[in-house]
Amino acid sequence: MRLSELAEATGVSVATLKYYQRAGLLHPGTPVSRTQASYDQSHVDRTSLVRALTEVGGLSLTQVGAVLEAIEEPNRGSLGVMAAAAGATPLPVTPVDDTARAQAWVTARGWRVQTDDPLVGSLAVAWQAAEQAGIDLDEIRLDAYADAVEDIARVDLDSVPHDPQRAVRRVVLGTVLLDPLLATLRRMAQQDLAIRQSGQNVRA
Amino acid sequence: MRLSELAEATGVSVATLKYYQRAGLLHPGTPVSRTQASYDQSHVDRTSLVRALTEVGGLSLTQVGAVLEAIEEPNRGSLGVMAAAAGATPLPVTPVDDTARAQAWVTARGWRVQTDDPLVGSLAVAWQAAEQAGIDLDEIRLDAYADAVEDIARVDLDSVPHDPQRAVRRVVLGTVLLDPLLATLRRMAQQDLAIRQSGQNVRA
Numbered sequence: 008m009r010l011s012e013l014a015e016a017t018g019v020s021v022a023t024l025k026y027y028q029r030a031g032l033l034h035p036g037t038p039v040s041r042t043q044a045s046y047d048q049s050h051v052d053r054t055s056l057v058r059a060l061t062e063v064g065g066l067s068l069t070q071v072g073a074v075l076e077a078i079e080e081p082n083r084g085s086l087g088v089m090a091a092a093a094g095a096t097p098l099p100v101t102p103v104d105d106t107a108r109a110q111a112w113v114t115a116r117g118w119r120v121q122t123d124d125p126l127v128g129s130l131a132v133a134w135q136a137a138e139q140a141g142i143d144l145d146e147i148r149l150d151a152y153a154d155a156v157e158d159i160a161r162v163d164l165d166s167v168p169h170d171p172q173r174a175v176r177r178v179v180l181g182t183v184l185l186d187p188l189l190a191t192l193r194r195m196a197q198q199d200l201a202i203r204q205s206g207q208n209v210r211a
Numbered sequence: 212m213r214l215s216e217l218a219e220a221t222g223v224s225v226a227t228l229k230y231y232q233r234a235g236l237l238h239p240g241t242p243v244s245r246t247q248a249s250y251d252q253s254h255v256d257r258t259s260l261v262r263a264l265t266e267v268g269g270l271s272l273t274q275v276g277a278v279l280e281a282i283e284e285p286n287r288g289s290l291g292v293m294a295a296a297a298g299a300t301p302l303p304v305t306p307v308d309d310t311a312r313a314q315a316w317v318t319a320r321g322w323r324v325q326t327d328d329p330l331v332g333s334l335a336v337a338w339q340a341a342e343q344a345g346i347d348l349d350e351i352r353l354d355a356y357a358d359a360v361e362d363i364a365r366v367d368l369d370s371v372p373h374d375p376q377r378a379v380r381r382v383v384l385g386t387v388l389l390d391p392l393l394a395t396l397r398r399m400a401q402q403d404l405a406i407r408q409s410g411q412n413v414r415a
Contacts, residue, residue: 055343055344056343056344059340059341059343059344062340063336063337063340064340065269113399117403118399118400118402118403119402119403119406119407120399120402120403124402126395126398126399126402129391129395130392130395130396130399132267133267133388133389133391133392133395134392136263136266136267136388137384137385137388137389137392139259139260139263140259140260140263140384140388141380141381141384142370142381142384142385142388142389143370144389148366148370151362151366152363152366152389152392152393152396153396153400154362155359155360155362155363155366156359156363156393156396156397156400157400157404158355158358158359158362159356159359159360159397159400160397160400160401160403160404161404162352162355162356162359163397163401164401164404164405164408166346166347166352176345177345177346178401180341180344180345180346181341181346182397182398182401184337184340184341184344184346185337185341185346185348185356186390186394186397187333187337188334188337188338188341188356189356189360189393189397190390191330191333191334191337192334192356192357192360193360193363193364193367193386193390193393194330194386195317195322195324195330195334196322196357196360196361196363196364197364197367197368197382197386198322198323198324198328198330199321199322199323199324199364200361200364200365200368201368202323203323204368
């Protein structure tokens with residue numbers, strides 16, 4: 008198909024497709040003349056993926072590039088996969104001075120996360136921001152959240168294919184793309200629980 | 212304190228503070244002369260909150276305005292609080308044609324969510340994006356995630372203060388600001404689980 012047809016098939020404008028190509032996020036088509044190239048299903052799939060990562064996953068194009076790189080790198084161990092997934096995510100990056108409390112909590116929890124892992128910094132930032140906004144969030148409550156999140160991680164890892172190449176793709180994309188899905192489920196569950204607790208009856 | 216001192220106290224530039232004021236996100240100071248105003252702790256708190264919502268919560272300034280409005284509106288029932296929290300969040304908004312599958316799942320689950328609730332559309336978008344990216348996500352797996360997320364919602368609602376005004380603030384901010392914290396915990400739990408499953412020993 009032509010570029011204009013790729014645009015039609017994916018709902019992404021020709022200008023944006025050209026931009027994806029310049030940024031190295033979309034591979035070139037097969038040249039059919041000096042000015043035209045032909046595109047196939049692999050271009051449709053890739054374009055849909057880039058779009059999902061930006062629009063649903065909330066990633067910048069730079070972060071999309073990092074995700075694609077992680078997906079395409081073969082022979083990465085399971086830890087490398089996790090690190091790639093964690094690195095390619097729109098988490099807070101503002102550094103905080105004090106990560107000691109976050110580190111102490113992680114250690115007490117027994118989670119095997121390296122002390123120099125950027126995730127510890129992300130946790131410290133998010134924890135501090137929540138408390139500064141007046142949200143009570145002590146270690147006990149954090150543990151209650153962590154208990155539930157471990158169940159989520161178990162579902163995440165249960166569904167990882169054995170084939171390493173597909174495993175990387177599944178973990179990286181699943182981590183990024185399911186964040187908004189889990190956030191949506193959280194809001195639905197809050198609503199349902201609030202209705203039950205208030206004893207109100209609302210027809211679904 | 213002066214505007215320049217407010218900037219110093221919060222780490223937000225004078226230009227940005229003026230922008231917050233023009234956008235109605237930061238209340239005016241008390242005039243002390245024709246060209247100067249005096250600012251107090253309430254301005255420090257508000258500025259920190261706006262900053263947390265944008266930098267940690269990932270909200271646009273328009274969304275920050277919606278959150279602040281929800282926080283300041285008194286006498287909102289618990290359902291109104293939930294709706295405000297859900298509405299003031301950076302969730303996918305691209306409409307999809309088919310929300311029937313998402314709606315059917317919500318109904319089967321027994322969650323009391325209105326059929327016209329935008330959350331159903333958000334779920335449909337995120338679900339479709341995940342599947343298009345090649346992530347297996349059937350109703351059974353979605354239920355497994357939902358079980359864990361219900362535990363999270365229970366912790367969310369356990370910590371809501373009885374005072375309605377404070378309750379709104381807690382729920383709205385907690386929903387927005389704890390999304391990135393939960394996303395960070397998810398990545399840590401994945402890492403820990405991957406290490407345990409692979410039998411590797413890594414010193415924490």
